[in-house]
Amino acid sequence: MVVWFFISPCITNGCNAVFSKVNVITKMKFPVSILPATVVLKELFNHFCLMVILLIIFLFGGIYPTWHWIGLIYYALCAIIFSISLSMTTSVLNMLARDTRKLVLACMRLLLYLTPILWDIKQLTHMPKIVGLVMKANPIYYVVQGYRDCFFYHKGILFYSHSMIAFWVITLILFVFGSYMMYKFKHKFIDLI
Structure with missing residues (x-):
């Protein structure tokens, strides 16, 4: 849940990143x-505070740091890059159509239950194999499972190589598309306000 509490506000607040700074954009x-x-860096501070609290809870619970916890740095960077990439895209779309933020909020509520955060993906054994593959291609699943594995299962970064490839492909596409949208509409933001 600590990962979700970082990614979810990054995406929902990142969608409104440009529109919320209208006064700054028009003046300078x-x-x-x-x-x-x-927006993502602001939420990163909250994430680090939650991680410190989680570490204290783990220490009192008898779970001590191992060298696998170094992988948390990689997964935190993955979450940051993915959130920035998605926020770049959705913030421009929100400027073009104001209802984009409402759609993103609704999708994030749904995604909490579709992403194996509150449940284990191994429960999908009775579902078609394609459902499991789609779930594992979800970038948020990759980050959440990475955190979980670093803390509890002590698996390396390369354990989910297929999910890693899907994650970076999706993140790169979002980043390129978001950068293109930002560049294309950079002179029109004031008119869109």
Whole structure:
């Protein structure tokens, strides 16, 4: 849940990153494309605070750090890059159509239950194999499972190689598309306000 409490606000608040800074955009000239990153970095501080609390709870519960916990740095970077990439795309779409944020909020509520955060993906044994593959291609699943494995199962970063490939392909596509959208509409943001 700690990972979800980081990714979910990054995506929902990142969707509104450009629109919420209307006053700044109209008064001064600066690269608007950094606004989604500022939202993610603000949420990163909250994530680190939650991670410290989680570490204290683990220590009292008898779970001590291992060298596998170093993988948390990689998975945190994955979460940051994915959140920035998705926020770049959705923040521009939110400027074009204001209902985009409502759609993102609804999708995030649904995604909490579709992503194996609250349940184990091994419960999908009775489902068709394609359902499991689609679930494992979910970028949020990759990050959540990575955190879980670093803490509890002590698996390496390369254990989920197929999910890793799907994660980076999706993240790269989102980043390129978001960058293109930011570049294409950078002069029209004031008109869209």
